[in-house]
Amino acid sequence: MSGKLYVVGLGPGSPDQVTPEALAAVAASGELYGYGPYLDRLTLRPDQRRIASDNRQELSRADAALASAAAGNTVCLVSGGDPGVFAMAAAVCEAVEAGPSEWRALDIVIVPGVTAMLAVAARVGAPLGHDFCVMSLSDNLKPWPVITARLKAAAAAGFAIALYNPVSRHRPWQLGEALEILRAILTAETPVVFGRAAGRPDEKIVVTTLAQADPDLADMATCIIVGSPETRHVAREGLPDLVYTPRFAKG
Amino acid sequence: MSGKLYVVGLGPGSPDQVTPEALAAVAASGELYGYGPYLDRLTLRPDQRRIASDNRQELSRADAALASAAAGNTVCLVSGGDPGVFAMAAAVCEAVEAGPSEWRALDIVIVPGVTAMLAVAARVGAPLGHDFCVMSLSDNLKPWPVITARLKAAAAAGFAIALYNPVSRHRPWQLGEALEILRAILTAETPVVFGRAAGRPDEKIVVTTLAQADPDLADMATCIIVGSPETRHVAREGLPDLVYTPRFAKG
Numbered sequence: 001m002s003g004k005l006y007v008v009g010l011g012p013g014s015p016d017q018v019t020p021e022a023l024a025a026v027a028a029s030g031e032l033y034g035y036g037p038y039l040d041r042l043t044l045r046p047d048q049r050r051i052a053s054d055n056r057q058e059l060s061r062a063d064a065a066l067a068s069a070a071a072g073n074t075v076c077l078v079s080g081g082d083p084g085v086f087a088m089a090a091a092v093c094e095a096v097e098a099g100p101s102e103w104r105a106l107d108i109v110i111v112p113g114v115t116a117m118l119a120v121a122a123r124v125g126a127p128l129g130h131d132f133c134v135m136s137l138s139d140n141l142k143p144w145p146v147i148t149a150r151l152k153a154a155a156a157a158g159f160a161i162a163l164y165n166p167v168s169r170h171r172p173w174q175l176g177e178a179l180e181i182l183r184a185i186l187t188a189e190t191p192v193v194f195g196r197a198a199g200r201p202d203e204k205i206v207v208t209t210l211a212q213a214d215p216d217l218a219d220m221a222t223c224i225i226v227g228s229p230e231t232r233h234v235a236r237e238g239l240p241d242l243v244y245t246p247r248f249a250k251g
Numbered sequence: 252m253s254g255k256l257y258v259v260g261l262g263p264g265s266p267d268q269v270t271p272e273a274l275a276a277v278a279a280s281g282e283l284y285g286y287g288p289y290l291d292r293l294t295l296r297p298d299q300r301r302i303a304s305d306n307r308q309e310l311s312r313a314d315a316a317l318a319s320a321a322a323g324n325t326v327c328l329v330s331g332g333d334p335g336v337f338a339m340a341a342a343v344c345e346a347v348e349a350g351p352s353e354w355r356a357l358d359i360v361i362v363p364g365v366t367a368m369l370a371v372a373a374r375v376g377a378p379l380g381h382d383f384c385v386m387s388l389s390d391n392l393k394p395w396p397v398i399t400a401r402l403k404a405a406a407a408a409g410f411a412i413a414l415y416n417p418v419s420r421h422r423p424w425q426l427g428e429a430l431e432i433l434r435a436i437l438t439a440e441t442p443v444v445f446g447r448a449a450g451r452p453d454e455k456i457v458v459t460t461l462a463q464a465d466p467d468l469a470d471m472a473t474c475i476i477v478g479s480p481e482t483r484h485v486a487r488e489g490l491p492d493l494v495y496t497p498r499f500a501k502g
Contacts, residue, residue, distance in 0.1 A: 159401065
């Protein structure tokens with residue numbers, strides 16, 4: 001007997017930004033795997049099992065969830081944001097490719113969610129309103145020269161840039177160097193947004209410029225948006241400025 | 252007396268992918284502006300006004316909604332997907348910047364949603380599981396040489412690429428040329444996903460390769476995902492193949 005695996009995005013953090021589809025997948029599951037703080041967002045029934053693991057154990061968590069589904073259970077793997085953006089969906093696919101052949105026969109349902117950059121962008125205007133790139137700054141999973149080459153290519157081609165995983169305890173200097181690389185290509189006035197916990201009670205959104213951007217504003221859970229050469233700043237008295245990238249680009 | 256403007260993303264189309272926050276904004280609004288097919292997704296009360304306009308009248312629609320909010324009404328502008336990705340949030344910011352100064356004092360709340368590429372990616376695996384770019388192929392709003400330069404930069408730097416607005420009645424040849432540009436940089440086996448109406452009853456998802464990708468598979472509402480050099484294909488007997496970009500990149 002074969003079970004089912006849901007891979008679910010819980011959105012940026014507010015219960016108001018979780019889709020009904022995600023809630024239904026959680027409710028249908030007997031076992032829920034995930035990073036502890038994501039599982040803490042759920043209200044589970046007594047008959048549901050909660051299996052928390054560390055943030056960096058993505059592949060072993062995917063293996064465990066797949067093995068349980070293969071044993072006949074209905075299982076849910078939860079991600080914050082969207083599971084397809086620097087999250088569990090890729091880890092599940094990796095595990096399926098490397099795992100026993102019966103895992104390829106499993107019913108796997110991926111449930112999308114509101115990813116962090118969209119929630120952060122919404123709080124300031126529309127900085128991702130035209131072409132943009134999305135990058136993880138973590139050099140745990142790719143060489144640092146690949147990251148710097150991509151930053152340069154994206155900025156030079158006129159993309160706005162959303163940065164995930166900008167810093168961690170083991171990666172203290174990378175964000176500062178990334179900002180230096182961008183300062184060599186973009187103007188000092190390029191808008192930069194630091195967004196953390198968008199939509200949650202502890203939300204912290206800072207709008208600044210590339211010249212002023214301070215890496216200490218970011219932690220592991222911050223999403224940073226760097227404007228393109230077209231991105232604009234609209235001052236509003238008594239209200240936060242709007243930051244947006246126009247729908248048209250002069251080129 | 253000043254009103255309020257919500258700019259709301261209704262997600263890719265399924266009611267199960269609309270957030271409670273978006274539904275609450277719709278329910279709180281007396282007037283709802285949008286492209287007709289997006290407004291058709293809503294169940295409105297008799298006291299709510301529906302103001303539909305054509306897909307290409309984004310700026311005049313934003314002007315009308317802002318003017319109504321400035322007159323004291325609670326107004327909702329609806330987008331499909333997420334309002335910040337090639338949608339109404341940027342048009343609203345443009346209108347605020349160009350409009351009367353009182354528009355800058357308005358309470359504007361942007362409500363994020365699940366954008367099309369996330370829903371399409373979820374149906375096939377995790378093609379956006381590592382760094383990626385997001386581009387509109389429409390040359391109504393930017394010169395074609397800007398688009399081709401960005402396509403080349405993104406593909407050469409190793410980004411997966413999500414393409415919005417790939418074709419329209421007035422833009423019949425652009426997608427074919429874009430695919431030719433990508434074929435000169437990426438291998439013939441690079442996975443390509445054509446996704447339309449993800450999550451809706453009329454969903455159509457086609458997984459193919461760059462060599463085989465046929466522009467006729469796309470219409471205005473299709474989101475196309477082109478893999479990076481790292482993107483992989485996992486065959487599954489009796490089930491659709493998985494397409495994913497691993498969390499690690501060799502570079």
